Amino acid sequence: MFNSEFSSTEFAGMKLHNRFALAPMTRVSAEANGRANARMVEHYKRYAEGGFALLITEGIYPDQAASQGYENQPGLADALQVESWLPIIRAVHDSGAKIIAQLMHAGAQVQYNSFDQQPLGVTEQQPKGAPLGLYGTQESWHDVKAMDESDFERVLNGFLHGIRGAVEAGFDGVELHGANGYLLNEILSTHFNTREDKWGGDMQRRAQFVLEIVKAAREMVPNGFVLGMRLSQITITDQDYQWPEGEESFNWLVQALADAGIDYIHTTDTEVNTPALKGGVRSLAEVVRDAGIPLIVNGGIDDTNYAKVAAHYPESLLALGKAALADPQFVNKVKEGDKPDALDFAMLQPIANIENEMRWRAENKD
Numbered sequence: 570m571f572n573s574e575f576s577s578t579e580f581a582g583m584k585l586h587n588r589f590a591l592a593p594m595t596r597v598s599a600e601a602n603g604r605a606n607a608r609m610v611e612h613y614k615r616y617a618e619g620g621f622a623l624l625i626t627e628g629i630y631p632d633q634a635a636s637q638g639y640e641n642q643p644g645l646a647d648a649l650q651v652e653s654w655l656p657i658i659r660a661v662h663d664s665g666a667k668i669i670a671q672l673m674h675a676g677a678q679v680q681y682n683s684f685d686q687q688p689l690g691v692t693e694q695q696p697k698g699a700p701l702g703l704y705g706t707q708e709s710w711h712d713v714k715a716m717d718e719s720d721f722e723r724v725l726n727g728f729l730h731g732i733r734g735a736v737e738a739g740f741d742g743v744e745l746h747g748a749n750g751y752l753l754n755e756i757l758s759t760h761f762n763t764r765e766d767k768w769g770g771d772m773q774r775r776a777q778f779v780l781e782i783v784k785a786a787r788e789m790v791p792n793g794f795v796l797g798m799r800l801s802q803i804t805i806t807d808q809d810y811q812w813p814e815g816e817e818s819f820n821w822l823v824q825a826l827a828d829a830g831i832d833y834i835h836t837t838d839t840e841v842n843t844p845a846l847k848g849g850v851r852s853l854a855e856v857v858r859d860a861g862i863p864l865i866v867n868g869g870i871d872d873t874n875y876a877k878v879a880a881h882y883p884e885s886l887l888a889l890g891k892a893a894l895a896d897p898q899f900v901n902k903v904k905e906g907d908k909p910d911a912l913d914f915a916m917l918q919p920i921a922n923i924e925n926e927m928r929w930r931a932e933n934k935d
């Protein structure tokens with residue numbers, strides 16, 4: 570039977586009251602020491618109350634080393650940061666939704682780090698383009714230190730440390746950020762990963778470190794704790810990147826991730842249905858769907874197309890970024906046949922923090 574996007578569903582072992590998820594969105598609104606705060610409790614609560622059954626947090630840094638990428642980014646790297654998430658998790662659960670922590674290592678894409686002087690990348694390669702003004706001001710990318718063998722171990726342990734924190738805080742799961750140009754995505758990308766040792770080469774070789782992290786995480790997390798992974802080809806400053814190996818190789822990657830113990834794959838692209846892979850005809854999401862792996866789809870979903878997307882990916886969750894930013898009541902409104910508010914990027918100026926959004930909302934009330 571067709572599973573309506575508004576019906577309750579079971580996804581990767583979680584019971585959810587519908588198929589709408591909040592996409593991860595960095596809001597650079599934590600305290601300077603990386604602790605979550607009351608503003609963030611209200612922020613996440615609005616989405617749970619607005620009808621989203623699953624919230625995926627903004628990218629959170631897992632260690633006190635090179636993983637932080639932004640000023641006022643929250644962490645899960647020390648005990649007080651872990652504790653600071655408790656009121657958010659409680660508020661979201663009290664509103665009937667689930668919440669997954671997105672764990673992000675910034676890699677070369679660092680705009681601010683309070684622990685390490687220099688970004689750590691798979692090679693010294695910098696991202697294309699310029700840093701995003703949305704998350705703070707910075708003219709150009711920093712010089713990058715290429716990972717040596719001990720860095721691979723440190724990064725792996727950093728992720729496991731963050732996952733331990735997420736379990737302890739009471740999150741329903743974690744999502745490893747393998748998209749948008751951050752470290753795990755860089756490792757999969759031939760723009761960044763030109764290594765000639767065991768960590769570089771074709772997709773099978775480039776993916777080995779990501780698979781090691783997944784296997785180690787799977788061994789560590791308790792039963793019922795969800796382990797997901799976000800993947801894209803594109804990055805925040807390069808909308809055109811494609812893996813050279815194409816569709817078959819992406820199909821191999823998603824199968825390998827499933828074999829390593831991932832519970833779901835979250836694909837992101839500028840538009841969810843566009844054929845994405847070199848020489849292929851399917852979107853990233855279609856490849857995961859056809860492989861029968863639990864899927865979260867993201868990219869350009871709004872009030873005009875969500876039902877079509879839901880039907881095209883019948884078992885999947887629909888993750889909304891900009892449409893959710895525009896209107897935290899999106900799900901409640903479309904369910905009632907009401908028109909949600911459109912996005913005005915002015916709410917994210919001069920930077921994308923919650924304070925600026927709230928000021929803009931107060932000034933632009935009907």
Ligand SMILES: Cc1cc2nc3c(=O)[nH]c(=O)nc-3n(C[C@H](O)[C@H](O)[C@H](O)COP(=O)(O)O)c2cc1C
Pocket residue numbers: 592593594595596626627628671703746748749799837838839867868869870888889890891892921
């Ligand atoms: C302000 C802002 C912050 C974002 N931060 C993150 C992030 O922390 N992690 C991530 O994986 N994606 C992040 N994204 C990307 C979104 O999750 C999403 O993939 C993108 O906006 C495309 O989906 P949409 O068309 O529904 O907006 C961010 C997007 C925006 C607009």
